[in-house]
Amino acid sequence: MASVEVSLKEMMTGIEGALGAAVVDYTSGMALGTLGGGGDLDLTVAAAGNTDVIRAKVRTMEQLGLRSEIEDILITLAGQYHLIRLVGGRSGHGLFLYLVLDKGRSNLAMARHQLRRVEEQLEV
Known part of the structure; x- marks a missing residue:
C-alpha cells in the first residue's frame, strides 16, 4: 500500500x-497532496473545480438511474489531457486522483493503465 506522497511521486x-x-x-474539494503544476497549472484550483465536475456527473447518473461506478473522466484540451480517476475501496471513498498530461508526450492508454495501478495501491 502507498501513501499519498508515494502515489503522487509514482504518478x-x-x-x-x-x-x-x-x-x-471530493466531499470537501480539498487536495490532500499535489506535485508538479505551477505557472498556468494551479493544482489547488483544479482540485476544487474538478470536484464540481465529479459531483455533477454523480448527480446526473443518479437522475438517470445508472447503477454503474465512474472509473475515470477525461477532459481533452488542445495540448493537454486532464484525467480524473475516482478511488474505489473503503479507504478511498470520496477521493479522486487528478493527473495532467502533456498531450504530445504522453500515451493516454498507458497513463490510464498506470493510474489504475496507483489507485489500487493508494492507502489513506
Missing part, C-alpha cells in the same frame, strides 16, 4: 508526460 515519475498530479477529497 509524476511513472507516467510519461505528467505535468501535475493531485489526490483530492
